[in-house]
Amino acid sequence: MALLDVKDLRTHFKTDDGIVKAVDGVSFTVEKGQTLGIVGESGCGKSVTNLTIMGLNPKRTAIISGEAIFKGEDLLSMPSKRLRDIRGNDIAMIFQDPMTSLNPVHSIGKQLVEAIMLHRDVTKKQARARALELLKAVGIPRAERRIDDYPHQFSGGMRQRVMIAMALINDPDLLIADEPTTALDVTTQAQILALMKRLQQEFDSAIIMITHDLGVVAETADDVIVMYAAQVVERGSVHEIFNSPHHPYTWGLLGSLPRLDDDPEHRLVQIPGQPPSLLRPPQGCRFHPRCPYVMEICRTTQPELEEIPGEPGHLQRCHLDEDTKRREVEKLLSGTMAEAS
């Protein structure tokens, strides 16, 4: 049985302009100890998906349906008291911006101790010892002295380490990392990713890695889902996504990735246009206004997310025929795909 099984998740927000369908029928599973990468542009619903699983959406405006079965219990329908017990204990979260994710008026020690004491029946002294242990594990130098410092006394990378320490402090089964490296500079990003990989093995946690950076996915994920306009457009193993991508949007993402072995004259491919409004998503395939391979059927009929023949577990949502796809993928992977314009 999967650790987390999300089925047909929908999160809609009531706004003054109408209903925004931020997540529209998303399904995926996370296996114990594995890493699932969720990729997509800003606003495609990848963060909302996970905030919904954690029950952290604004209650007043969100309409939620579907299931998120975690260790046999549905997170979406359980009482909020039970969900609170799970949050920070069985499922922990790391957020994008370490500069604003820690409370500026409490010392980091106090915030770590709080995370323990909310779930464990331990004394303050024991909690503090555990906090110190975690700060050392995430590589905070002179942790004994720094535990009483305040967030503003740490750099961005160090703050993200503190956030990771806080997330792992109760030894969670699942860690949701929402763009954990986006706000950091490149060398710090690499350190944080390496740290997360090391700790994942140590703590044996599953990770949902939300990112718009395919590089991060390639480095960390076992399975990948690609989201576009509140839906999953492709799902497969990291090997399948990088070596046999099946959706034109995935091609666009891969094509926009700079490669070291590229001809310096070769221009990166960009996906033209903007992601659609989730208030009024396009008819038919949601990607069709930006798709260079658009056909008549794409404008009228939404393709289903279907398994690719001969590739079990690899799903895609596109009308394009297999032969064309194989041809285009070959071109893409050899780096000569025509600029989509």
Next chain:
Amino acid sequence: MLRYLIRRLLWAAVLFVAVTMVTYVIFFITPADPARLVAGRGATDADVARAAEFLGLNDPVPVQYLRFLKRLVIDQSLGFSFATRQDVNEIVGRAAPVTASLVFGGAVAWMLVSLPVGILSALRPRSLLDRAAMVFVLIGVSAHPVWIGLIFAYFFGYKWGDITHLPITGYADFINPATAEGGPLEWFRHMILPWATFALLFSALYVRMIRANVMETMNEDYVRTARAKGAPESRVLRSHVLRNAMLPVVTILGMDIGLALGGAIFTETVYSLPGLGNMALRSIENLDLPVTQGIVVFATLAVIVFNLLVDILYAAIDPRIRLS
């Protein structure tokens, strides 16, 4: 910290000189003759001249100002009233507790109202309570304190006076009452309506401010972090939202109290409270410069002291201030 304090105190001295000097200048460009007022209605020109000489009004303005400063610094004396020859220290000393009673009691009252109302309407925006609070805010900020004072006095003091038994005028000393009416209970009874009047405007402003601050803080990332840790809402609110949301409120509260200690003229006038505002009004009418100046000195000091207190308090609750 010490250097910071010294710098603050030097600035306070500069501010103090500037404010008192401006009072002098304004006083002397007013087209009125305090000597004539002091000498009385039937006084001859010779009497007026003698009065002017006696009060030192013939000296150049800078000399008079320096004399005021010298007396203040060396004798710690604010001088004597032109009109009554009373010691100004004594006048201010008698009026200040009245104003302080009004301001501090009023501040307690307006915080008691605005904290729960502001927080609850931030937690339940667009609810019935929130909408009712916004109507209250609108009334509070629109209505003039004199009007509110008169309405309160009419209804609670007169119309329903048989039930409430609330006095609508005068002041009762808290300790060492000068008259038969005095002591803590009388003091409290006399202050209820002035407090309510004085607090209404401020509580309206503070409800709006607290509501906005709490709502803003609720959207902060660290509040989401606290929820993601599994903290119950009550703890999120207490430990993560309120402490941050109250930072600006503390600043404004300190500044408002400092400012109001200079005299709450409208409320004191409506309820005939012999506070600084009332005294200031009367001394200006009488062209009684030493009294006006004495109240200005006190008010300036109050503002300076409270701003300093705010800074110290702010550093105590916000670690980001402490070290920079």
